[in-house]
Amino acid sequence: MLIVPGFLISFVTFPGVIMHEISHRFMCDVFHVPVYEIGYFNFFSSTAGHVLHGHVNKLRHNLLIALAPLFFNSMMCMVLTFPYSSIGTYFKVHPSNITPLYVFLWWVGFSCGVHAFPSNQDVNSVMLAADDRLTFGLKFLSYFVRLLNFLSSMWLSFIYAFGISFILPSFIFN
Amino acid sequence: MNNQHQLSEIPRYTYPILIKISAVACCIILGLFAYELPSILVVNKRYKSAEQAFKRKEYIRAFDEFYALNKELPGFDQIKLRLAQMLFLKKDIQSHLVAMNYLEGMRLDDSKWNDLICFMPEEYTDLFKTVEVKS
Numbered sequence: 001m002l003i004v005p006g007f008l009i010s011f012v013t014f015p016g017v018i019m020h021e022i023s024h025r026f027m028c029d030v031f032h033v034p035v036y037e038i039g040y041f042n043f044f045s046s047t048a049g050h051v052l053h054g055h056v057n058k059l060r061h062n063l064l065i066a067l068a069p070l071f072f073n074s075m076m077c078m079v080l081t082f083p084y085s086s087i088g089t090y091f092k093v094h095p096s097n098i099t100p101l102y103v104f105l106w107w108v109g110f111s112c113g114v115h116a117f118p119s120n121q122d123v124n125s126v127m128l129a130a131d132d133r134l135t136f137g138l139k140f141l142s143y144f145v146r147l148l149n150f151l152s153s154m155w156l157s158f159i160y161a162f163g164i165s166f167i168l169p170s171f172i173f174n
Numbered sequence: 175m176n177n178q179h180q181l182s183e184i185p186r187y188t189y190p191i192l193i194k195i196s197a198v199a200c201c202i203i204l205g206l207f208a209y210e211l212p213s214i215l216v217v218n219k220r221y222k223s224a225e226q227a228f229k230r231k232e233y234i235r236a237f238d239e240f241y242a243l244n245k246e247l248p249g250f251d252q253i254k255l256r257l258a259q260m261l262f263l264k265k266d267i268q269s270h271l272v273a274m275n276y277l278e279g280m281r282l283d284d285s286k287w288n289d290l291i292c293f294m295p296e297e298y299t300d301l302f303k304t305v306e307v308k309s
Contacts (some may be wrong), residue, residue, distance in 0.1 A: 036181035
């Protein structure tokens with residue numbers, strides 16, 4: 001199996017890292033949670049990006065802040081890859097002269113998809129906040145996200161991004 | 175938590191200018207696709223219709239449709255291949271020369287080559303050369 005260092009993957013797919021942090025930050029803004037520091041993309045750090053936010057009162061809000069990338073990055077992946085995925089799979093011919101722009105957009109969208117899974121740190125923060133309210137569902141979620149991140153080292157996040165990049169065209173043009 | 179209170183809070187919904195510019199650029203490209211999509215759909219509908227006519231062996235109709243498409247989209251090998259195949263069905267050498275012009279410089283994979291030799295007279299196969307493709 002091909003092993004590529006994580007920082008190299010983050011570097012090549014940096015728009016996804018930025019989108020991942022934006023989605024955390026956006027949910028903080030929605031729930032009026034103060035944000036003190038944001039690293040949209042840190043190439044020379046062990047963590048590609050980070051959001052330092054204040055205390056979250058409701059567990060539900062904490063959960064939504066942690067899981068935000070799963071929704072936002074996946075949605076961005078579906079939307080931004082739509083033009084080139086459509087051209088590449090459903091249209092045998094096309095009169096477009098700006099295909100390179102669609103390829104660029106596909107790369108941005110695909111990168112978002114690659115970084116859609118919440119990180120282990122994201123789930124840890126929810127687990128810490130949950131403390132005595134740790135339900136079976138939360139424990140399951142925690143293990144599930146850890147499993148996803150483990151499998152991402154075996155390219156699961158790429159397979160996921162590739163899969164969801166064909167959702168919209170197959171819905172619309174099939 | 176005390177450390178966090180010493181840090182200043184970032185105003186809500188404010189994002190760096192580069193992120194805003196990138197978002198606008200992505201929206202513009204999506205807008206361009208939305209603008210092009212109707213014409214892409216129309217062209218593909220015509221292409222499908224031409225392909226169906228070809229498969230039903232309605233070659234006169236198929237040739238007219240592919241010919242019109244080739245004028246609009248000269249960069250698509252599949253259209254030229256179909257035109258060449260239909261021209262090879264004619265018995266005159268002039269049509270065969272036109273067919274060869276369509277095929278000039280084209281690289282055909284195995285399936286397209288097999289598709290072509292069903293129509294092309296055998297004596298022309300020598301005019302093609304096998305190219306090794308490194309993967």
